[in-house]
Amino acid sequence: MRDGTRFGEVADVYEDARPAYAPGLAEAIAGYHGSTPGDVLEIGAGTGKGTAVLHALGGRLTCVEPDPRMAALLAARFPAAAVVVAPFEEAGAGPADVVGCALAWHWLDPERRNRLAFDALRPGGTLAVFGHRYDYADPAHRRAFDEAFASVDQTPAVVRDDAWVHRDVLGSGLWADVRADATSRTLPLDAAAYLRLVRTFGPFRTKTPHAQERTLDVLARTLDALGGGTVLDLRGFLVLARKPANRAGVAPRADN
Numbered sequence: 001m002r003d004g005t006r007f008g009e010v011a012d013v014y015e016d017a018r019p020a021y022a023p024g025l026a027e028a029i030a031g032y033h034g035s036t037p038g039d040v041l042e043i044g045a046g047t048g049k050g051t052a053v054l055h056a057l058g059g060r061l062t063c064v065e066p067d068p069r070m071a072a073l074l075a076a077r078f079p080a081a082a083v084v085v086a087p088f089e090e091a092g093a094g095p096a097d098v099v100g101c102a103l104a105w106h107w108l109d110p111e112r113r114n115r116l117a118f119d120a121l122r123p124g125g126t127l128a129v130f131g132h133r134y135d136y137a138d139p140a141h142r143r144a145f146d147e148a149f150a151s152v153d154q155t156p157a158v159v160r161d162d163a164w165v166h167r168d169v170l171g172s173g174l175w176a177d178v179r180a181d182a183t184s185r186t187l188p189l190d191a192a193a194y195l196r197l198v199r200t201f202g203p204f205r206t207k208t209p210h211a212q213e214r215t216l217d218v219l220a221r222t223l224d225a226l227g228g229g230t231v232l233d234l235r236g237f238l239v240l241a242r243k244p245a246n247r248a249g250v251a252p253r254a255d256n
Contacts, residue, residue: 007046008069010199015047015073017196021102022183022236025130026056029098032179032240033057033126037097041120043088043104047073050102050130051081057098064091094120103131105165114172118243127175127241129165137186137231145230148222152214153207165239175241183236191223194230 007014030036037059045051045063047070055061061081065071068085075083084091089109099117101108108116117127136142166180189197195216198204204212223229 007200007202007205008067010205011047011067011069011073013196014070014200015049017193017200018047018049019132019187019234020049021053021130021132022185022234025053025238028181028238029053029100029126029128029240030057032128033098037126039096040098040100041093041096043099043101043117044107045074045083046070046102046104048077050100050104051078053102053130054098054100054128055081059097062093062096064088064093089116095122096120096125097122098126098128100128100130102129105129105131105168106160110168114169114174118172118174121243123243124245125243127169127243128238129169130236130238131165132234132236133160133162135233135235137233141226141230144222144226145219148218149215152211152218153203162235162237165237169239169241174243176244178239178241180240181238183238185234185236187232187234188229189232190229191220194223195219 037057040054040057040059040061042051042054042061042063045065048063051061051063051074055078061078062084063071063074063078063081064084064086065074066085066087071083071085075081084093089112099120101117105113121127136145162182163180166178169175170178198216198219199212204215207215
């Protein structure tokens, strides 16, 4: 898990500022899996935003999180869960009936993430990768914030389209019955809440303290010009896949 500990400095902010996942995710995963799982394994659990979804499945929960500061908050929130403080690539966790990953799939080694998740599952087990992409409900706000970020950092942003996880899982050739679903919901934020959220984003965490201050200052002025807040469009995704019961992998097939 690359740079898996960059968020620990703002673990408390992360827990407070990051929005919860959309209602209905646990029900969708449970419906696909078909029964109550005995063991659930979470990759890159952070402070537990995705853990809340996976906990609702009802199985014994093991959470893998590389940052000890994030893991401490996670353990306090979910005392019944077993918390493994290690990168997923080194954890050796499993076997599980469900392997879940919320907004951490891109942090995993792209050459190994599907195979590692596949090997952590029992035959017939379910992979559930879910999360949301942050966009702006108003295109004028999107342009204003794009200009604000670019004014302090000319480095091109890494932009992943909404379907990249689905393509990644499907393209591995390991999984059966690969399905994808998408949602969209709005999240109004005042200036303070927006700035706290930005402090938890990976690209922001890589900046020097001086560059972070400059970024927050420019964003604060942008928010003021936009009326003191903005409305985000949380573009949610859920990718589900099954480990074949008696095979090491299958040719990929998309259901939707």
